[in-house]
Amino acid sequence: MQSVQPQYRQNHRCLVNLLFLPAIAYLLFIAVWLAMRMVYEDRWWWLFVLNAGTLYLLLPLPFVLLAALIARQPFVIAFSVLLLVPGAPLLAAPWMPSITPGFIARSEFTVMTFNINGGNDRPDRVIAAIRQARPDIVAMQELNPDIAAALERDLKNDYPYQALDPQWGVTGMGVISRFPLRRADAQLPGDSWIGDPQVVEIDVPGGMVTLLNVHAIPPFGPRDWMTWSVGERERQAEAIASFARDHRKPLIVAGDMNATPFHRAYRILGREVIDVWRKKGGGAGFTWPSGEQRLMGIPIPAWLVRIDYVFISNDLTCTDASVGPWDGVSDHRAVVATLFVGKTGE
The missing domain is CATH 3.60.10.10 (Endonuclease/exonuclease/phosphatase)
Incomplete structure (x- = not known):
């Protein structure tokens, strides 16, 4: 009975790790894309198209981090946080208009x-x-x-x-x-x-x-x-x-x-x-x-x-x-x- 429990936990951990393989593949893709975006900007048509979808490419990133925290996946957690450093400002920018001071009298x-x-x-x-x-x-x-x-x-x-x-x-x-x-x-x-x-x-x-x-x-x-x-x-x-x-x-x-x-x-x-x-x-x-x-x-x-x-x-x-x-x-x-x-x- 004592040997069954460790084996179950080992199998469970292997299954969880296997389920996170697509998440790791996604994080690798985002890392490569962000690096190319930083170095090459919009140089090629396919990179231009990817950059147009920036919001949609980055949107799963917080959810991957949340899932990794729940499943206690330290590598995925660290990788997600690393990518959120440059990714979070890009995600937030379209929704965050800048703040301007009060206005003078004007004719609009x-x-x-x-x-x-x-x-x-x-x-x-x-x-x-x-x-x-x-x-x-x-x-x-x-x-x-x-x-x-x-x-x-x-x-x-x-x-x-x-x-x-x-x-x-x-x-x-x-x-x-x-x-x-x-x-x-x-x-x-x-x-x-x-x-x-x-x-x-x-x-x-x-x-x-x-x-x-x-x-x-x-x-x-x-x-x-x-x-x-x-x-x-x-x-x-x-x-x-x-x-x-x-x-x-x-x-x-x-x-x-x-x-x-x-x-x-x-x-x-x-x-x-x-x-x-x-x-x-x-x-x-x-x-x-x-x-x-x-x-x-x-x-x-x-x-x-x-x-x-x-x-x-x-x-x-x-x-x-x-x-x-x-x-x-x-x-x-x-x-x-x-x-x-x-x-x-x-």
Whole structure:
């Protein structure tokens, strides 16, 4: 009877160790991926895709640690804690907007960015989404001629100032505003933008701002092209950052960057402009995809990543940021930011 109990415990321990083999394999994968992310950033298309799923790759990590604590697996505990040191800030970042001091008196205005989907055949829903959000300025990507005609027809009274460059397909761009706007004599370098970036000056309450409406190159295509597009997207981010660095007026950058906050292109932008979601957004602010897409015939769950942004220069302040109403057709949700000209605490 005395020999049976130790044998049972030994068998039980072996079984527990065996059950933790997948957990160890997961931890090894996370360790290799985090090391490659740190050294190579987004160099290859497959690493770009993995980095886009940072939240989902790291999400099991706390549960592995908890299971290891319950099962008294010292190696797994130590390995999990080691990975949580760099992993925890990445997990927490999308849910933790930074804290800003109290605000001065100001005249606020709202900006909305919305990739409406070039194949969108429901102008009425686009109009309804804009009216529901009630922004003062709307920057649109993938604007097609049918939607542009509806904007001119149905929203001309509310948004009398319009700079529309509609195209069939995905290259159309457009800005509408309650405030006077004019096209600026400036442009961003590069010929791989999805639609030519728009640069407009708008007379908002409190002064004049410059708005960049941009749509960065997407990551999907043939394998070699996907790796090339990673570098091209970073060059586009560098072009925006350079424009912001040299620009002396308050600046708003709005659009679809086709990159998440875990990608190098986003970090390049962060050197010169401020992501309003990190200041005043609530939750993760996921904007893509709508859940209507399929990958190899498998439905993709809705709203997995954040790739649509409003960035501002440091002479503007954001008081609120939210995900805008979905029109039920586009594969993106809009982002709406409330801003004023001036720095916090002046």
